[in-house]
Amino acid sequence: MLALPEVETIRRDLDRELSSLRIKSVELLEIGLAKRSGGKKKFVGRLEKAKITGVRRRGLYLMMGLDTGEVLVIHLGAGGQLRRHANRDEIEPNTVVSLTFTKKGQLRLLDQAGDVECIVVRADKLTQTIPELEIMGIDPLDQPVPWRMFGQIVLAQEAKLKAVLTDDRVIVGLGELYSDEILFAAGLRYDRTPNSLGPQELRRLHRAMVEILHDAVKHRGCTLEGSYYVDVHGVPGGYAEYINVFKQSGRNGRPCPRCHRAIQKYRYRRRWTYYCEQCQI
Template sequence: MPELPEVETIRKQLESQIVNLSIEDVEIYNLRSIRRHDSAKEVIESIKNSYITKIGRRGKYLLLYLQATSSFVVYNTVIIHLGMSGQLLIQETGSEFKKHTHLKMQFNNNKFLCFVDPRTFGEVFLDNCEDGFCIKLQNLGLDPITQNFTQDDFYKMISGKKTKLKNLLMDQSFLCGIGNIYSDEILFESGLRYDRSPNSLSEDEVKSLYISIDKVLKKAIDKGGSSLRDEQYRDLFGEIGQFQNYHKVHARQGKPCCKCGQAIIKTKVNSRSCYFCPNCQN
């Protein structure tokens, strides 16, 4: 599933491609992709002829902010979640559209933004957002990259939490955007085991975790996110990410730890795979 670094990579690319363009046409081929709305007509009429003013992101959600050109438009943001297998692709007129293209937006430069999603867990919906906040995203916690919180804030956020650290990092109502890959990498970077209780962390350990979240996510964004062996994650131009080449534990079971040489272990936490070094993480 695309996580914060993958979605941020796409956000930056969208910013360079579609800001200031107007949406000339919208076609929807699978109603499951717009399941929060009553009809395709509602979605199409609400966004057609609007201009894209900026591209935001909150956790794993992309936000296309709109400026309406007609009074009919009632929403100011198109929100896109890629789910398990979703891709956003920019395509030219006349190019062959991929199988499982569920929604297409055509812009006034004749390019298309295509939402492709074989497993259909992803979705596109509309709301009125301001700085990443809106009713439909109200259950999300802070975004660790765009919403600043100090080390003291983080200490307060984490204190009293009793769930295992890996689960806490993946809890979208705690921080949004971190999933299975980056929780493993962040925990390795901070030297903490996946099953530690947040309550048990010393002040230094909380500090290490706080710094590692920022460091790992920023490096992953810098490398265009991670594409695993299935290469399901593709950026806006269909290219894979590069951060998988820098993973220190995720999907590296049996391989030597880059710090101590011991074999990386794979285990399960709440039916999700989890990778860690038994020597470097305590």
């Protein structure tokens, strides 16, 4: 699944490029995608002729405001892509929706992994339609959180640190990659419990989270081998070369940049966690 830096990169591009554009026509290529919007006819009818007023984000949900009082909500899942195209460009495989604007080409939604969500909903019915929006945790890219407040939130959790960082009800959208990188930067093991952390460790964890997320956005997200993420112009993210531990174990991985020992991996909660046994305590 895409994480906060990738979705925020897409949001910024879309807000800059689509705001004030009017939708001329809609082509729906995957009928099932319109089910939660009332079916194909209603999905198309609610979008055509509407003007996009801006693009915002709630967690990993992208929200295109419309001048009709409705919102086009998109969750890209693990393999979704939003791509800008000229009208004449060939339709790529796995394209599920194509929006043609009265000017400046098209926006196409691709579903490479079969888990994209796309819903048209009234703005005042957002949380009723998508109840997940009400239980999201803090969003470090949307609203800065002071380290003391962050510390209180973390200390209130009973799970181990890796589980805390990947729980969207606590901190939204970090995912496996960024949680491993944050823990490495903070010098903390994945299996520490929050109640074992001192004030300085909490400050380090908070600082690592903020710095890594903003750095990843600066490099326009991360595209790893086998992942589908590209920006709206089809360009891969550039953060992969700055990764320290994630997927760096084994013969082909890079050693720890601090102690130069091999990165370890451990099966935790049915997924691999990557860490340095020497530098994370």
